[in-house]
Amino acid sequence: MISLKFPVSEEEVRTLKVGDEVSLNGIMVLGRDNAHAWMYEEKPDEIRNLLKGTVIYHCGPVVKKVDDEWIFVAAGPTTSIREEPYQGDVLKEYDLRAVIGKGGMGDKTLAALKEHGAVYLHAIGGTAALLAKAVVKVHDVLKLEEFGIPEAMWVIEVKDFPTVVTMDSHGQSLHQVIKGKSNIVADKLISG
Amino acid sequence: MKFEIDEKKLHNAVVELIRRASTQLPADVISAMEKGRDSEEPGSPAQSVLKLMLENAQMAREDETPICQDTGTNIYYVTVPVGVSLRKVEKVIVEATKTATEKAYLRPNMVDSITGRNTGDNSGVMSPLIHFEEWDEPKINMQLALKGGGSENVSAQYKLPDNKLKAGRNLDGVYKCVIDAVNKAQGLGCAPGIIGLGIGGDRAIGMLIAKKQIFRNIDDTNPDSEMAKLEEKLYKDLNILGIGPMGFGGNTTVLGVKVGAAHRLPASFFVSIAYMCWADRHATLNYSSEEVSYD
Structure with missing residues (x-):
């Protein structure tokens, strides 16, 4: 298991390969559909320092407020492919080094990972209780009123957050490999 | 004897039903996943993913927190005794849903499709979604499934014949x-x-039938022999696709295939596929004046 603490350098991220199990520590920022559209269309400046060298996590959590403090109750990944139109540009615009989500992403993001030096880290879909336990503190939340709880940009600190590299900065994608193989089997089954 | 609803008692029972659905993975799903885990190559990503999923299910049960943060569309199938006010039951379910959202058993999920605003409490047009039926028993049977967006987005509907697949009307x-x-x-x-x-069915009925299958026990056998054969063949063949847990590769692509059918028009032949994620969250409440039980 490789341990990674955000923010990270481009060199560090370039050493990662598809299949590596990576345990994450430090600050991550949550963002899904509304956040990506906002970053892509309006390019807000106030989040530049926050995002530089760090990671965006595709997640809409279940949260609870206890004594004025936010607690993460459930926080697994959401499907990443919805951010495909934005992700590559957002990655470069905000100098991100990683994306966390589930299901993998497409060619445009894969090319951006290679060009910019970043990785796609896969978290296990549905393991929300387990992943929420890795959240040690909620530092801040942006756009809560406008986007609502699942879509807001939560700034959290994590410890030992488990992921697997499924798309790396060398053009490799586990998702492409698996799909290529299963397509052959499916074609055979369908053509009888 | 007239069946009376104690609204407060039913409210509490529905909140408990939601808690169970959201935090406790059914035993048949767990054993199917354990079977999958043991069939995967030791040390493979597929096996470690299944291990983490099972660990997560246990943690959620112990901590009474949602298995998955996407607590999904809340789909109810409610069977009521003759004469029960459906509006009253609906009102209780909506209020219980709001309470369960406050308690963080549910994520505030419902977004106005026109304005984009989240209602904050899971209420909304057709939310939660409730199907009613009537029966002769003197009790209410309430089934609830929580179906997340990721699995709903890959659910599909085909119309036969399909030229591309060379799929005929059979x-x-x-x-x-x-x-x-x-x-x-x-x-x-x-x-x-x-x-x-x-x-079969029309487009809506086909999907309704498909989603109803989610409530079946994974280990049951379809009473219709043709459908039972189809279930078995699909289960076997889908698991040689090699997609595996989370698409990481492996032998465990589906845990079960459940088939239902409805009559159709001669002109229409729909095939409706409701994909349910491994976090197949569903629970049942039995409610009468003497009894409140869950399974």
């Missing part, structure tokens, strides 16, 4: 559609999935 054609849909889904629906298949 069970062989149906088979081809399911292989195609699950292959296209890859890991996106949070594999290993449970496949609810609805054959």
